[in-house]
Amino acid sequence: MPELPEVETVRKGLEKLVSGASIKSVDVYWDRIISGSIASSEFKQLLTGEKIIGFDRRGKYIIFHFRQWAMVSHLRMEGKYEVEDSSKPLKKHTHVVFHLADGRDLRYLDVRKFGRMTLVPLGEEISMTGIRLLGPEPTEETFDETTFYNNLQTKKRAIKPLLLDQKIVAGLGNIYVDEALFLAKIHPLRIANSLKKDEVSQLHKAIIKVLGDAVEAGGTTIRSYQNALGEAGTFQVNLSVYGKKGIPCIHCGTPIEKIKVAQRGTHFCSKCQRLAADQ
DNA sequence: CTGTTCTCCTGTAAGC
């Protein structure tokens, strides 16, 4: 499941492979992938003859820049892009194909069809639902610790679902949120406004580190990429708790537990990440 | 307004 680091890796790959390319035509095989007020028939028509200027990213959204349009693409769980020669047969689960003028295709594949593409007039992408309400990018420069603390103080939700909803800080998904909470030694069910200043400080640092390290790791694997831009979602940087149920905690040896928090599989160390401070 | 639950999808794994 692509989170911010994987999405950034895909963005870089797209930039490298198809920036500057012109679109000859577009095929859409699953209409619901194309969301927003511009439906798939118009989508295909409007992009025909357009030129891909470049790629941007905000949170987990990839933004395609055309001359007059922006296309906002979210991979959700399993979306991926591939660049193939146009003569190559389409793989199963191919839902959108951008035929390029140079004989290649940019293809979107998505087993579960959760991903979405939205075409908007250039400039309107920042006011789209989803992007408009995003919190800051999780970097030292943009993610302010004091603001983070103040925001958490106003929230009575458990910290994990709060971090997943993208409004406080952008980019965390189920994997890296578990990793960040483990690194900061905070239990996923802690109520946000119960976190002490030093805990928030640790969490702030952990989020920047976990996502930053993963972006770097993605940045190093990208060089070996030929044409598959979504497999980036499968690299995982030495995870400590995610998917480690029953495996000894790297700090204390206690088996990692897996519970459900807000319907999501949640991994943590019950000894390192206490729910009550005095235990 | 805030916080929670449901829905979209299909492949894989577990259970009987």
Added chain:
DNA sequence: TGCTTACAGGAGAACA
């Protein structure tokens, strides 16, 4: 073996 059920989860809609 073969069928059924549970599970994976990002984000937006629906609901309390």
